[in-house]
Amino acid sequence: xxxxxxxxxxxxxxxxxxxxxKGVSLSVGRGEFFTLLGPSGCGKTTCLRSIAGLExxxxxxxxxxxxxxxxxxxxxxxxxxxIAMVFQSYAVWPHMTVAQNVAFPLEMARVxxxxxxxxxxxxxxxxxxxxxxxxxxxMLSGGQQQRVxxxxxxxxxxxxxxxxxxLSNLDAKLRDQMRVELRELxxxxxxxxxxxxxxxxxxxxxxxxxxxxxxxxxxxxxxPADLYLRPRHRFTAEFLGQATFxxxxxERDEERGAVFSTTLGTVVTTQRRxxxxxxxxxxxxxxxxxxxxxxxxxxxxxxTIVSRLFSGRMLEYVVRIGETVLPxxxxxxxxxxxxxxxxVSIAAENWIVLED
Amino acid sequence: xxxxxxxxxxxxLVVAPLAALIISSLRPTGFPLDDGWTxxxxxxxxxxxxxxxxxxxxxxxxxxxxxxAVSTALLLAWVLERTDVxxxxxxxxxxxxxxxxxxLLLALGWALLGNPRNGLINQMLRPFIDGPLLNPxxxxxxxxIQGLSLVPTAFLIIAPTLRNLDPxxxxxxxxxxxxxxxxxxxxxxxxxxxxxxxAGIIILIACFVLFDIPGALGMPSRxxxxxxxxxxxxxxxxxxxxxxxxxxxxxxxxxxxLLAMGWAYxxxxxxxxxxxxxxxxxxxxxxxxxxxxxxxxAGLLGLYVLVALLLPLGVLAWMSLLPYPTxxxxxxxxxxxxxxxxxxFESDAFVGSVGNSLTVAVVAATLVTIIGGLxxxxxxxxxxxxxxxxDNLAFIPLAxxxxxxxxxxxxxxxxxxxxxxxxxxxxxxVAGYLTQYLPYGARLAGNVMLQVHNELEEAGxxxxxxxxxxxxxxxxxxxLPALLGVWVWVASHSLRELSTALMLQxxxxxxxxxxxxxxxxxxDVTRSAAIGIWLIVGTSSLLLLWQLVSRLTTRxxxx
Ligand SMILES: Nc1ncnc2c1ncn2[C@@H]1O[C@H](COP(=O)(O)OP(=O)(O)OP(=O)(O)O)[C@@H](O)[C@H]1O
Ligand SMILES: [Mg+2]
Numbered sequence: 041x042x043x044x045x046x047x048x049x050x051x052x053x054x055x056x057x058x059x060x061x062k063g064v065s066l067s068v069g070r071g072e073f074f075t076l077l078g079p080s081g082c083g084k085t086t087c088l089r090s091i092a093g094l095e096x097x098x099x100x101x102x103x104x105x106x107x108x109x110x111x112x113x114x115x116x117x118x119x120x121x122x123i124a125m126v127f128q129s130y131a132v133w134p135h136m137t138v139a140q141n142v143a144f145p146l147e148m149a150r151v152x153x154x155x156x157x158x159x160x161x162x163x164x165x166x167x168x169x170x171x172x173x174x175x176x177x178x179m180l181s182g183g184q185q186q187r188v189x190x191x192x193x194x195x196x197x198x199x200x201x202x203x204x205x206x207l208s209n210l211d212a213k214l215r216d217q218m219r220v221e222l223r224e225l226x227x228x229x230x231x232x233x234x235x236x237x238x239x240x241x242x243x244x245x246x247x248x249x250x251x252x253x254x255x256x257x258x259x260x261x262x263x264p265a266d267l268y269l270r271p272r273h274r275f276t277a278e279f280l281g282q283a284t285f286x287x288x289x290x291e292r293d294e295e296r297g298a299v300f301s302t303t304l305g306t307v308v309t310t311q312r313r314x315x316x317x318x319x320x321x322x323x324x325x326x327x328x329x330x331x332x333x334x335x336x337x338x339x340x341x342x343x344t345i346v347s348r349l350f351s352g353r354m355l356e357y358v359v360r361i362g363e364t365v366l367p368x369x370x371x372x373x374x375x376x377x378x379x380x381x382x383x384v385s386i387a388a389e390n391w392i393v394l395e396d
Numbered sequence: 397x398x399x400x401x402x403x404x405x406x407x408x409l410v411v412a413p414l415a416a417l418i419i420s421s422l423r424p425t426g427f428p429l430d431d432g433w434t435x436x437x438x439x440x441x442x443x444x445x446x447x448x449x450x451x452x453x454x455x456x457x458x459x460x461x462x463x464x465a466v467s468t469a470l471l472l473a474w475v476l477e478r479t480d481v482x483x484x485x486x487x488x489x490x491x492x493x494x495x496x497x498x499x500l501l502l503a504l505g506w507a508l509l510g511n512p513r514n515g516l517i518n519q520m521l522r523p524f525i526d527g528p529l530l531n532p533x534x535x536x537x538x539x540x541i542q543g544l545s546l547v548p549t550a551f552l553i554i555a556p557t558l559r560n561l562d563p564x565x566x567x568x569x570x571x572x573x574x575x576x577x578x579x580x581x582x583x584x585x586x587x588x589x590x591x592x593x594x595a596g597i598i599i600l601i602a603c604f605v606l607f608d609i610p611g612a613l614g615m616p617s618r619x620x621x622x623x624x625x626x627x628x629x630x631x632x633x634x635x636x637x638x639x640x641x642x643x644x645x646x647x648x649x650x651x652x653x654l655l656a657m658g659w660a661y662x663x664x665x666x667x668x669x670x671x672x673x674x675x676x677x678x679x680x681x682x683x684x685x686x687x688x689x690x691x692x693x694a695g696l697l698g699l700y701v702l703v704a705l706l707l708p709l710g711v712l713a714w715m716s717l718l719p720y721p722t723x724x725x726x727x728x729x730x731x732x733x734x735x736x737x738x739x740x741f742e743s744d745a746f747v748g749s750v751g752n753s754l755t756v757a758v759v760a761a762t763l764v765t766i767i768g769g770l771x772x773x774x775x776x777x778x779x780x781x782x783x784x785x786x787d788n789l790a791f792i793p794l795a796x797x798x799x800x801x802x803x804x805x806x807x808x809x810x811x812x813x814x815x816x817x818x819x820x821x822x823x824x825x826v827a828g829y830l831t832q833y834l835p836y837g838a839r840l841a842g843n844v845m846l847q848v849h850n851e852l853e854e855a856g857x858x859x860x861x862x863x864x865x866x867x868x869x870x871x872x873x874x875x876l877p878a879l880l881g882v883w884v885w886v887a888s889h890s891l892r893e894l895s896t897a898l899m900l901q902x903x904x905x906x907x908x909x910x911x912x913x914x915x916x917x918x919x920d921v922t923r924s925a926a927i928g929i930w931l932i933v934g935t936s937s938l939l940l941l942w943q944l945v946s947r948l949t950t951r952x953x954x955x
Contacts, residue, residue, distance in 0.1 A: 092854075092857075093857075094854050094857065094858075096779075117857075118854075118857040118858055119857050119858075119860045123858060124858060124859070125854075125855070125858035127851040127854065131849065131851035131854065131855035133852060133855070133856075133870055133874070135873045135874055144856070144859050144861070144869070145859035145860050148860035148861045149860055189855075192855070193858075196859070196860070
């Protein structure tokens with residue numbers, strides 16, 4: 041559906057230059073909900089705009105539905121690409137009504153009057169804005185404008201929809217609601233979506249696959265569960281949630297996975313090490329650090345509770361094992377207090393072996 | 397392609413006059429198309445003592461008037477934006493009204509009030525003090541009056557900065573134990589410094605090129621600044637013939653100086669523009685309580701309004717209603733008559749010049765808006781190659797005095813001759829205004845473009861619209877109301893412009909301002925006062941109309 045190969049882009053502003061895309065490659069399948077995720081300034085928008093033809097990369101190749109739209113500087117103009125886009129600022133035209141906004145792409149495609157009205161009506165119905173059709177676009181709330189922008193993108197029936205942080209200007213509740221709606225819509229009309237966000241929750245909950253970017257580079261790509269539970273890179277592990285990192289030395293390979301020695305003693309994992317190096321980093325997420333009494337976890341490591349933070353839904357402990365301090369999240373099933381001596385255990389499959 | 401077309405227009409409007417000026421300065425006869433090269437013009441222009449006094453006069457005048465304008469505007473802005481002085485709303489309007497008043501009329505008003513022999517104020521004070529109290533026909537007079545006429549411009553730049561100053565910054569300073577003075581000097585001043593510098597340099601440039609006030613007040617007492625000197629050499633030179641070459645040579649130094657200032661201005665505004673962020677954070681500015689002082693401050697504000705607006709306007713209105721100039725007394729009340737005004741509308745010269753003025757204003761404003769809109773779109777929005785060149789070309793005329801644009805156009809259209817036979821018609825004035833107001837038009841339109849988020853246009857492209865379609869269906873409708881503001885600005889400035897029109901005056905292209913100048917120079921005080929009143933009626937009704945229209949358009953936008 042979408043192929044991006046080795047995209048390079050440098051912004052030049054007088055004598056300043058900024059290498060915004062450093063060889064980004066990705067491949068997105070039909071009907072996929074694909075998310076570009078990364079910290080602010082990492083080049084997500086630039087990548088998306090390049091796909092839309094709003095930015096001109098230096099080199100590389102972009103193909104949409106098998107048709108090359110960009111190759112090493114030669115570019116098909118935006119309006120000739122089979123795409124639709126939702127902008128972060130909504131970009132709802134203030135001099136038009138809601139219906140006129142949505143009708144514009146059809147006018148540009150020279151769709152006849154009757155069909156146009158029908159499709160506009162359908163698109164507005166899809167986002168629940170039918171009653172507002174004749175309102176001036178400036179008289180809508182942020183969430184409603186967001187829906188107008190969405191309807192305007194949907195009405196075209198483009199095979200590829202690009203969305204640049206479409207929910208970031210909405211309040212938290214509306215955002216949660218729109219996440220679900222957006223995902224449903226995308227599946228219902230069976231289109232491919234490229235979604236840009238810097239919010240990992242959003243990315244994880246909506247996407248089929250997520251590409252993680254940092255400073256113009258694509259770091260890691262995969263489905264949300266894999267990226268969260270089996271990240272290869274420290275950056276991924278950190279960006280997608282909390283984690284404790286431990287330096288580790290490779291000991292030996294066993295049947296289930298590699299064995300490392302760490303400050304917590306010998307650690308058995310269910311993964312293989314990367315390459316031949318003996319120095320590695322292991323990671324573990326706080327919710328995988330189990331705390332229990334000596335009865336519950338007789339084989340656990342001896343630990344002391346350093347602090348406790350009650351946040352309702354869960355308990356955030358910090359425990360010390362020997363010289364190592366690590367956070368541990370638990371349900372409110374058992375209450376320990378600072379200073380309590382407890383046992384801690386971490387399952388082999390919850391240890392993450394990192395490549396860097 | 398669009399770059400080339402726009403480039404050609406700008407070359408014609410900017411490069412051709414500039415080149416004519418440069419070449420002319422190197423020709424023995426001073427005519428660009430004549431033979432021979434020489435540096436003699438430069439020797440003549442710079443190699444005499446008069447040049448030094450001209451230079452120092454010009455600098456003293458420009459710096460002095462700028463200082464008056466900026467410091468007055470700063471005080472006014474602070475008092476009106478940040479204190480609880482009574483009548484703020486009314487005073488704010490009164491401070492801005494003079495924008496509609498041509499500076500020439502301010503000069504005439506003060507000439508009538510302060511003329512050493514028969515100025516009204518001097519006459520009235522004669523019983524109490526000997527010798528005239530005021531004399532506007534001096535350097536000090538010119539500086540003060542020019543400064544006053546530029547206060548609204550400076551106020552418009554400075555006031556918003558003071559208004560938008562986040563009070564928490566000041567409060568933070570005060571909680572750190574800084575007293576009032578420390579707070580002002582350490583936090584407020586540095587924060588408004590960019591606005592002050594911007595206002596200062598743009599006004600300084602204006603003071604170097606303005607003609608009206610030094611022309612009306614300095615020339616009669618032979619105090620010349622650059623613009624009036626050029627005018628003098630062209631029209632009343634000692635030898636009788638216009639000294640083209642010498643004028644051009646003289647122009648060069650100032651051109652270089654002004655372009656350097658213009659460049660500095662651009663650098664400053666380019667930087668500030670990069671940091672412009674409207675946070676949308678709502679706050680109430682911190683208001684300083686004046687306490688018992690507030691009535692004294694209000695009194696001072698009233699005095700300012702009297703001096704900058706009511707007195708000069710009042711004296712013009714008074715004179716326009718009299719058969720001959722005389723002081724307002726109980727006796728002279730019986731003399732009041734509308735004859736001057738009636739006479740104007742019966743005179744072909746006046747009616748013709750009104751027609752000319754309106755034609756020139758409408759055509760120039762329309763063309764400047766179109767060209768300026770295109771230039772700014774290209775510079776701000778497009779990624780077309782060559783846009784930096786276009787940007788710079790469109791900026792240059794800002795630094796060229798109106799009299800010099802006049803001179804340059806004389807060269808250009810004398811040279812073009814029958815190819816473009818507009819010499820001596822109103823169209824050569826239109827051409828002059830196009831060049832002169834292009835930088836402002838492009839700037840103002842550029843600000844408009846900057847307010848339009850580029851995603852609005854990009855959404856048009858991703859909706860399948862070609863660049864031309866997007867321009868027509870999206871960009872243009874959105875910016876149209878704001879472009880109307882540019883149109884009004886250019887039209888009202890064209891209506892009140894004097895120096896270029898004066899330089900390009902022929903047999904039948906007189907406009908209202910040149911008619912007024914001639915009447916004044918001919919000593920016909922009451923007639924010039926009457927013309928002046930109608931000029932003000934014209935410029936202010938234009939601004940009023942615009943206010944109405946913009947009020948209406950914002951209302952429909954929010955409905
Ligand atoms: N027009 C431009 N000129 C110069 N530099 C730019 C331009 N647009 C973006 N950049 C720079 O390129 C980098 C990537 O920008 P981009 O907008 O793609 O980031 P992003 O990942 O979308 O960030 P955010 O989450 O903040 O939107 C940033 O460092 C930015 O400063
Ligand atoms: Mg972005």
